[in-house]
Amino acid sequence: MPEPNRRGIPEATVGRLPGYLRALGELGEKGLTSVSSEELAAAAGVRSAQLRKDLSYLGSYGVRGVGYDVVQLSAQIARELGLTQEWPVVIVGLGNLGRALAAYRGFATRGFRIVALADTDPAVLGQEIEGLVVRTLQDIAATGPRVSIGVITTPAAAAQEVADALVEMGVRSILNFAPCLLSVPEGVHVRKVDLATELQILAYHEQQRALGVTGGEAVVAQ
Amino acid sequence: MPEPNRRGIPEATVGRLPGYLRALGELGEKGLTSVSSEELAAAAGVRSAQLRKDLSYLGSYGVRGVGYDVVQLSAQIARELGLTQEWPVVIVGLGNLGRALAAYRGFATRGFRIVALADTDPAVLGQEIEGLVVRTLQDIAATGPRVSIGVITTPAAAAQEVADALVEMGVRSILNFAPCLLSVPEGVHVRKVDLATELQILAYHEQQRALGVTGGEAVVAQ
């Protein structure tokens, strides 16, 4: 018996689970109730062997000779990712990007709720944005609400002290949009999203083509 | 003999070069003119052996017993990434995120220039944003300017047809912020940035902690 193999899903697999969940959602909307690994892999942009291996880490949820039940597999992946509960999020830094994220609807779609907005600029403090009043992180730490995930959309120069403050108030998951490295204590997870990095990687490949490198291989890192 | 090893820098290395470039910039601003692999690795958040191996793919630019020249190494990495020329960028989809990116200054910092803004919404077409008039992609394709890189910030439902139009007009590098898989011809590079995916990965680790998994290992994937 498969023994769901709790603890120890490879990081690379965790990184693909959200894509499977999205693909399953789309297939479900089309009315599909069952998919083969071949079909789901195509919808998620991976190879079928990879999909099956990934899913095998969650346990056995497919039926041999048939495929996977769309609803059941969605639920299983959502459970594994921790999306059955709602995670409270604070956005720190309400410049253009912070405001765009605050207004982003898809946020709430799945397990996440923006419960606080933070900034230090007196011109922004007290403003109401998307139904939330902008406060200082110190105020939020002192009087609630509790947050699990911090999203940093400040300039790079402020990001480290924001991270320190978030850690101080107990946040152990940070999504950093500022173009800088954050140093955090052991056990705190940071993920970085950096526009400049992404563009520079594209520029590299663009230049390779210009240099006449044959790299005509398939497609890409989506 | 080192033989710069043109062609065939591992993808993982390419993905770290932008980080080295940023770290070198910071060190340079502090007045440093020379760094050891140990110092630069610390500033970029990698191990020194990894840094040396990565740099070895670009050729030999360090001096044994001394380290690397900050200016020279920056220039070499920038050249390798193709940042010595300016890449023209179009942003497609001027919702909150598209506008935030259009206003983002750091964009121009290094080798990228937003030369066009595209949308299909009549309410947005013709508006001037950040000094550029919003036009249709078709208009841009027909009357210029030429673009190398397309940034998609439309809703997911529109992303595929935008990608098709970009490919049609000769764009072969796409940065996709829409939460969906794009299908593109061989040779076109797509990179995906997805807020939901990042949050879901954080949620996974957050839940693992809640379940009492020991995963107290260091830090993370920045």
Place this chain on the structure above:
DNA sequence: TTGTGTGAATCGATTCACAGCC
């Protein structure tokens, strides 16, 4: 003596290929 550059060793992730089950 110091710190780079790099083969060799290790580690992890992907793919293959097929046994097992429906």
Place this chain on the structure above:
DNA sequence: GGCTGTGAATCGATTCACACAA
């Protein structure tokens, strides 16, 4: 007969450890 689940094989990326250059 068809498709999952998974060991075995492969591939690539990271780390080790040290020869070698300054």
